[in-house]
Amino acid sequence: MTEFGLSFLAGLAGSGHCLGMCGGLLAALAVASPGASAGQRLRMNLSYHIGRIITYTLLGLLAGAVSQAALFSFLKPHLYWLFVVANILVIIVGLATAFGLRRLSLAALDGVGWGFMSRALGRASSQATAGAFLAAGLVMGLLPCGLVYGVLIAAATGGSWLQGGGMMLAFGLGTLPALLAFGQLATALGAIATTVFLRVMGLAVALLGVLGLLKALVTMGVMPPLMLW
Numbered sequence: 001m002t003e004f005g006l007s008f009l010a011g012l013a014g015s016g017h018c019l020g021m022c023g024g025l026l027a028a029l030a031v032a033s034p035g036a037s038a039g040q041r042l043r044m045n046l047s048y049h050i051g052r053i054i055t056y057t058l059l060g061l062l063a064g065a066v067s068q069a070a071l072f073s074f075l076k077p078h079l080y081w082l083f084v085v086a087n088i089l090v091i092i093v094g095l096a097t098a099f100g101l102r103r104l105s106l107a108a109l110d111g112v113g114w115g116f117m118s119r120a121l122g123r124a125s126s127q128a129t130a131g132a133f134l135a136a137g138l139v140m141g142l143l144p145c146g147l148v149y150g151v152l153i154a155a156a157t158g159g160s161w162l163q164g165g166g167m168m169l170a171f172g173l174g175t176l177p178a179l180l181a182f183g184q185l186a187t188a189l190g191a192i193a194t195t196v197f198l199r200v201m202g203l204a205v206a207l208l209g210v211l212g213l214l215k216a217l218v219t220m221g222v223m224p225p226l227m228l229w
Contacts, residue, residue, distance in 0.1 A: 007151055007167040011174020014147045017090075018175050019182055025140070026183045029124055029133065038184075045183040047130040051137020053172030056148065057165050059141075063156035064164020080220050083153065087146035087213035094206030098199045146212040 019026075029048065124136035151171045155164040217223040 003154075003163065003167050004170040007155070007170040008174040010147075010151055011171040012177070013174075015175055015178035017147050018145075018179055022140070022143075022179070023182060025121065026179065029121070029136070029183065042184060043130050044124075044128065044133040045180060047133040048124070048137040048140075048183070049172075049176055049180055051134040051139075052141040053137075053169065053176070055138050055141025056168040056172040059148075059152055060155045060168025060171075061161050061165035063152050063168075064161035067156045067164065068161055080153070080216055082144075083146060083149045083216045084213060084220075086144040086149045087209045087216060089144045090146045090209030090212065091206050094203065094209055098203040098206065146209060150212065 026045075026048075029045075120136045120139040124132040126132075148171075152168065155167040214223065
């Protein structure tokens with residue numbers, strides 16, 4: 001139970017990170033249907049996050065199964081490189097959000113490799129239904145994220161597919177309150193207030209990405225610990 005509680009707290013404490021990474025997308029989806037009632041917006045917003053949490057849980061189940069099959073020791077170095085790449089992406093997205101560089105932000109997903117994400121978001125924006133938002137959440141749960149990968153690596157050390165899935169489920173639930181509230185309030189905040197908020201959050205996210213990258217490099221032995229200070 002301790003692992004589940006810590007995973008939930010990691011999601012809760014990392015909500016600011018999540019807002020910096022995906023706040024622009026949440027704001028765009030929140031205003032996808034201007035005529036929707038508050039109840040309809042809540043259902044669509046909740047559907048998106050349910051989809052995202054389902055994907056996190058499935059990733060946790062897979063990571064736990066890999067660990068249970070005694071393959072984790074072989075894959076662990078590769079997972080840390082994945083963690084490095086994810087933190088680099090976090091830095092890029094954070095800075096893009098802070099300085100309004102739309103071409104580098106998650107709000108402008110396009111090109112090779114991102115097309116399926118763009119299509120899912122496009123359907124959610126145009127259809128504005130709970131089903132479309134659920135599908136978008138399922139897809140966006142696959143976005144590379146240093147915070148998600150950090151918990152995922154921890155989930156993979158449990159040696160059980162059930163524990164791995166449970167830890168990622170708990171993590172996803174921890175991120176839910178702040179992200180759900182932001183999605184509901186994005187329209188009320190107004191465009192200017194939302195932009196200012198996201199830019200400040202973007203700088204914080206970029207800093208978190210730098211710290212996560214340094215920690216990953218130290219863990220891998222690429223950088224000596226003293227360089228962190």
